[in-house]
Amino acid sequence: MFITTLIFLFALTIIYNIAHDPLSVSVGFSIIGGLITCKLVPEFKESFIKAKLTGKDLAKDDKEPPIPECMGVICATVYLVCMFFFIPFPFMEWFSGKGKISQSEEFHAPTFPHHKLGEFLAAMLSLQSMTFLGFADDIFDIRWRHKLFLPAIASIPILMVYYVNFGVTHIVVPIPLRFIFGRIIDLGFLYYVYMSMMAIFCTNSINILAGINGVEIGQSLVIACSIAINDFLFLNDADPAVEAHLFSLYFILPFIGVSFGLIIYNWYPSEVFVGDTYCYFAGMTFAVVGILSHFSKTVLLFFIPQIFNFIYSCPQLFRLIDCPRHRLPRFNPSENKLEYSRVKMQKPLKKPASFVLDLFELLRLVKVDKGETSIEVNNFTLMNLLLLKIGPLHERTLAILVVVIQILASCLSFYIRYHLVHFFYEVV
Amino acid sequence: MFITTLIFLFALTIIYNIAHDPLSVSVGFSIIGGLITCKLVPEFKESFIKAKLTGKDLAKDDKEPPIPECMGVICATVYLVCMFFFIPFPFMEWFSGKGKISQSEEFHAPTFPHHKLGEFLAAMLSLQSMTFLGFADDIFDIRWRHKLFLPAIASIPILMVYYVNFGVTHIVVPIPLRFIFGRIIDLGFLYYVYMSMMAIFCTNSINILAGINGVEIGQSLVIACSIAINDFLFLNDADPAVEAHLFSLYFILPFIGVSFGLIIYNWYPSEVFVGDTYCYFAGMTFAVVGILSHFSKTVLLFFIPQIFNFIYSCPQLFRLIDCPRHRLPRFNPSENKLEYSRVKMQKPLKKPASFVLDLFELLRLVKVDKGETSIEVNNFTLMNLLLLKIGPLHERTLAILVVVIQILASCLSFYIRYHLVHFFYEVV
Ligand SMILES: [Mg+2]
Ligand SMILES: [Mg+2]
Numbered sequence: 001m002f003i004t005t006l007i008f009l010f011a012l013t014i015i016y017n018i019a020h021d022p023l024s025v026s027v028g029f030s031i032i033g034g035l036i037t038c039k040l041v042p043e044f045k046e047s048f049i050k051a052k053l054t055g056k057d058l059a060k061d062d063k064e065p066p067i068p069e070c071m072g073v074i075c076a077t078v079y080l081v082c083m084f085f086f087i088p089f090p091f092m093e094w095f096s097g098k099g100k101i102s103q104s105e106e107f108h109a110p111t112f113p114h115h116k117l118g119e120f121l122a123a124m125l126s127l128q129s130m131t132f133l134g135f136a137d138d139i140f141d142i143r144w145r146h147k148l149f150l151p152a153i154a155s156i157p158i159l160m161v162y163y164v165n166f167g168v169t170h171i172v173v174p175i176p177l178r179f180i181f182g183r184i185i186d187l188g189f190l191y192y193v194y195m196s197m198m199a200i201f202c203t204n205s206i207n208i209l210a211g212i213n214g215v216e217i218g219q220s221l222v223i224a225c226s227i228a229i230n231d232f233l234f235l236n237d238a239d240p241a242v243e244a245h246l247f248s249l250y251f252i253l254p255f256i257g258v259s260f261g262l263i264i265y266n267w268y269p270s271e272v273f274v275g276d277t278y279c280y281f282a283g284m285t286f287a288v289v290g291i292l293s294h295f296s297k298t299v300l301l302f303f304i305p306q307i308f309n310f311i312y313s314c315p316q317l318f319r320l321i322d323c324p325r326h327r328l329p330r331f332n333p334s335e336n337k338l339e340y341s342r343v344k345m346q347k348p349l350k351k352p353a354s355f356v357l358d359l360f361e362l363l364r365l366v367k368v369d370k371g372e373t374s375i376e377v378n379n380f381t382l383m384n385l386l387l388l389k390i391g392p393l394h395e396r397t398l399a400i401l402v403v404v405i406q407i408l409a410s411c412l413s414f415y416i417r418y419h420l421v422h423f424f425y426e427v428v
Numbered sequence: 429m430f431i432t433t434l435i436f437l438f439a440l441t442i443i444y445n446i447a448h449d450p451l452s453v454s455v456g457f458s459i460i461g462g463l464i465t466c467k468l469v470p471e472f473k474e475s476f477i478k479a480k481l482t483g484k485d486l487a488k489d490d491k492e493p494p495i496p497e498c499m500g501v502i503c504a505t506v507y508l509v510c511m512f513f514f515i516p517f518p519f520m521e522w523f524s525g526k527g528k529i530s531q532s533e534e535f536h537a538p539t540f541p542h543h544k545l546g547e548f549l550a551a552m553l554s555l556q557s558m559t560f561l562g563f564a565d566d567i568f569d570i571r572w573r574h575k576l577f578l579p580a581i582a583s584i585p586i587l588m589v590y591y592v593n594f595g596v597t598h599i600v601v602p603i604p605l606r607f608i609f610g611r612i613i614d615l616g617f618l619y620y621v622y623m624s625m626m627a628i629f630c631t632n633s634i635n636i637l638a639g640i641n642g643v644e645i646g647q648s649l650v651i652a653c654s655i656a657i658n659d660f661l662f663l664n665d666a667d668p669a670v671e672a673h674l675f676s677l678y679f680i681l682p683f684i685g686v687s688f689g690l691i692i693y694n695w696y697p698s699e700v701f702v703g704d705t706y707c708y709f710a711g712m713t714f715a716v717v718g719i720l721s722h723f724s725k726t727v728l729l730f731f732i733p734q735i736f737n738f739i740y741s742c743p744q745l746f747r748l749i750d751c752p753r754h755r756l757p758r759f760n761p762s763e764n765k766l767e768y769s770r771v772k773m774q775k776p777l778k779k780p781a782s783f784v785l786d787l788f789e790l791l792r793l794v795k796v797d798k799g800e801t802s803i804e805v806n807n808f809t810l811m812n813l814l815l816l817k818i819g820p821l822h823e824r825t826l827a828i829l830v831v832v833i834q835i836l837a838s839c840l841s842f843y844i845r846y847h848l849v850h851f852f853y854e855v856v
Contacts (some may be wrong), residue, residue, distance in 0.1 A: 028573075047568045048568075050568075051480075051568055052479075052480050053567075069718050073564075077560075077564075080557070084581065085584070087588060088588060094592075095591075112543075114543040114547040114592070114593075115540075117589070118545050118549060121549035121550055121553055121585060122549055124553055125552055125553050128553065128557065129559065132559070132560050135563070136501075136505075139479050139481075139567070140479055141475075141478075153509060153512065156512045156513070157512065157515075157549060161513060164519070164522075165540070192699075198645075211782065255593070409603070
């Protein structure tokens, strides 16, 4: 308690003393956000249980009491409130009059940068919409099909601001494809479709690589840290993109803060669950940052495990293969370990289904057990695949494994982004 | 069903054909918002009951089944989504290139009006925050003291935009007070405190004049229509404030639409309850419009019944007089009418309490029954006062009475605003 107060005061001091440096203020708010989350989550446990927002931990003994669900909403709310208080800081020099006096137009416009403030507000609006919709989803269990479009609605504000602030809709074609498309294509309206698809993908892909203790926050933290590291790489340069990367850091750092505050309670053995709210909130943060800071491709690179998991899941998501309500690994109480879960289908299979099964078997991505009248196959998720290849694992071990894979994927992404990129683009 | 589709198509046609006139588009979206609310509310009833978001109707027989609670969140969500789609329209002329070509700087800046977009985004952000916090309040039952500050947090975005867009913090002193203060006072920081107090007041004052079927939406609709009428009065002039009043209309019209969609189910006998969510959402809409369109005093004039109810309630709100959890009128099943409810206090009373009681009795605002060891008095709300003066009323009659009082108060407000104002200010 004493130490917490000390850290809190320390963070406040940072903010107060270096209000002219928004980046340090952002660090201060991240620390404060983390501490507040850390304090509020146990306080709200009772209220969540009273409001019947609870879930059963499917990978534990049956005797365990129900666990408060969708605590991600606390973490997201703390984040949003922190951001409300943070937003004025990047504009401090205009407020204090400096921005108006200085006539050097190199970096600072002589008048207030309303378009910049618009970016912040739109980003906040999109994040808040997504949190709100995620919370509604946790409470009302919105149907899968409708769910898919919620992020598209939530991304409208950032798309609008993108339109009026940048309006850049052409993309530079990778070198190997230029003989077909030329050097630059103007995607026009399609670029906006691409951006809202990105919001849909980021939010849902984290939501489907989920289900065991700590794995949602674990992967999100790795992605967030990767984005932050990438941003810091640009800050050291005298780069024209420095403003965009600062923008990204302002949104990512507090996200890292509040996520740390929540993972303390969500790591194995979970005292609280994060709910769809957290997955949506995390995914939208990444999408917003990628879109408004113009490095959506780099953000997608950090999603390699999610992309793999999504493609691997497609046969079940699109119902080629039967999809049970839960595709979590199965808990084996006698060994206290998780095994891969399976789905049973009646024979004969439809053509596309058996084609997919054969293809995936050829790639050694599934294990098919053919019975007399039915076929059993493991559920198509990354976690089941890991358990299939490595054998039963303890829940905590599996969560660590997923996080480690995410870290390795980030290393690979940095390698692609800063070395292999020369094969595709001229720029660094 | 057929008629609904027809109206829907009609509204879409309006929007499509007169996209250049944002006001007509706003009318179109109001109609669409109302229809969608009207359609979604019955569809979501089951989900709300499943999610245990239900309440008992305290002014009905005990046998009635529980009723879905906090349906205001549907209405607010439809409103927000409609506004998301509406926001681009006022900026159409810039999008279509006209804004950039026309060099007449009289009304249209040659470049995109980022500060205007910022106003929209900030208003949306505040409304959405308030809806979100109201929804959280409905689910978790946040403590009364904390609740009071939620609107202050939600108003941060509009205050920030007010600061950078207008920054006007001086007020014109009413003529009778000028001998003390002079003609103009600069309130400075206090002006921002005043604005967030206004947000706190608007949201909570609607929330405490509530509790019987249809009364929350009824009063909000009267206030909203009054604001809209006031806006239209300014549109006819070649007034410099025309832009501000258009802004107000863009936010108020869809609000009227979705509220009509909801009151169909919430009017006596209620099929659904609106919850704190609706009250917060409605109050914040009025506060946002009042603040960003610079007629907060006029908005407060439309709140006369709420102001009376608030001042009258103060002794109980600040716990001078005991305050039971519910201060609703009491249902008398034998007559099927509502009677005023009472609170019992042990003798002897504390000094301030008996002073307040004596004062209010002198003003004939309460009825005190003095017993041997205890004192009984009616609860201090406008509705109890009405029942005390008029006698028991049917629930629907009481709701109509409150709405009629609200309408009369609005007429009085218009009289004050456009006639008596000469005693206080030089302007019209
Ligand atoms: Mg769900
Ligand atoms: Mg409540």
